[in-house]
Amino acid sequence: MNEIKVRLRIFLILFFLLMVLGAVGFMLIEDASLIDSIYFIVVTMATVGYGDVHPFTPLGKVFALLIIVMGVGIFLGVVANATELMLSRRERESKLEKLNMVIGVFFSEVGTSLLRMFSHYDPDFSRIRKELIITDRWTQSDFLAVNRHLREYSYEVSIRKVDFEGLRDALLERRAFMLRLLENPVLLEHEAFTDLLRGVFHLTEELACRSAVREIPETDKAHLGGDIKRAYLLLLDQWLKYMLYLKINYPYLYSLAMRTNPFDLKASPIVKE
Numbered sequence: 001m002n003e004i005k006v007r008l009r010i011f012l013i014l015f016f017l018l019m020v021l022g023a024v025g026f027m028l029i030e031d032a033s034l035i036d037s038i039y040f041i042v043v044t045m046a047t048v049g050y051g052d053v054h055p056f057t058p059l060g061k062v063f064a065l066l067i068i069v070m071g072v073g074i075f076l077g078v079v080a081n082a083t084e085l086m087l088s089r090r091e092r093e094s095k096l097e098k099l100n101m102v103i104g105v106f107f108s109e110v111g112t113s114l115l116r117m118f119s120h121y122d123p124d125f126s127r128i129r130k131e132l133i134i135t136d137r138w139t140q141s142d143f144l145a146v147n148r149h150l151r152e153y154s155y156e157v158s159i160r161k162v163d164f165e166g167l168r169d170a171l172l173e174r175r176a177f178m179l180r181l182l183e184n185p186v187l188l189e190h191e192a193f194t195d196l197l198r199g200v201f202h203l204t205e206e207l208a209c210r211s212a213v214r215e216i217p218e219t220d221k222a223h224l225g226g227d228i229k230r231a232y233l234l235l236l237d238q239w240l241k242y243m244l245y246l247k248i249n250y251p252y253l254y255s256l257a258m259r260t261n262p263f264d265l266k267a268s269p270i271v272k273e
Contacts, residue, residue: 004085023038029063045067098186114170115236120161121161178201192241200235
């Protein structure tokens with residue numbers, strides 16, 4: 001899309017330059033008024049023909065031929081690139097819509113439960129939990145402010161709180177589902193979500209490679225803690241962005257997501273008010 005924008009910008013610059021030069025040229029050659037010159041240039045470059053304004057002198061006619069040759073090509077270039085840009089944007093919006101549907105399924109099946117598990121491994125969870133109680137009053141600025149704050153938050157894993165065996169079983173149980181997600185080519189359009197899946201897959205493989213996770217040494221637990229931290233931070237970032245997307249586009253889905261917020265200890269899907 002960036003390449004299309006660059007081409008369109010170049011054609012627009014050429015279009016306006018030719019309009020200015022053509023208008024000045026006809027004012028000097030044909031002694032035409034500014035309005036007549038601009039009118040003549042526009043109808044010529046737009047290939048809609050002449051009205052009552054046309055060149056009279058031989059030099060003016062030669063100049064008009066040059067304008068036609070250059071102007072028609074430039075004008076068509078503007079139209080073609082503008083059309084391509086519009087179609088490209090529409091296609092990109094369609095892909096993003098499909099991608100957000102995939103992200104929604106991911107959080108429904110895997111992401112929300114993982115967030116709930118990982119948050120309980122955080123010794124400072126009670127301190128940041130309040131910032132993540134999202135309400136229907138939140139604005140886009142609120143989401144962005146929380147996201148910026150969490151990027152500065154130093155999340156740590158309390159190893160003694162981690163049930164490595166339970167975490168491994170939960171991830172292995174959902175591995176087939178996550179593998180099917182990777183079959184969707186739309187995911188290639190979203191690098192951040194691809195990184196999230198990669199982080200979760202890596203943690204899954206690390207745990208799957210250990211036959212007896214209860215007996216691993218403290219050093220290995222610390223290593224796995226780093227993998228949990230990476231997956232958790234990626235999950236949290238994508239969860240906030242997805243919640244903002246629901247807030248803007250799908251209020252009814254946003255309502256359910258708020259009522260099942262993994263950071264809200266009182267969360268319940270039951271509507272009480």
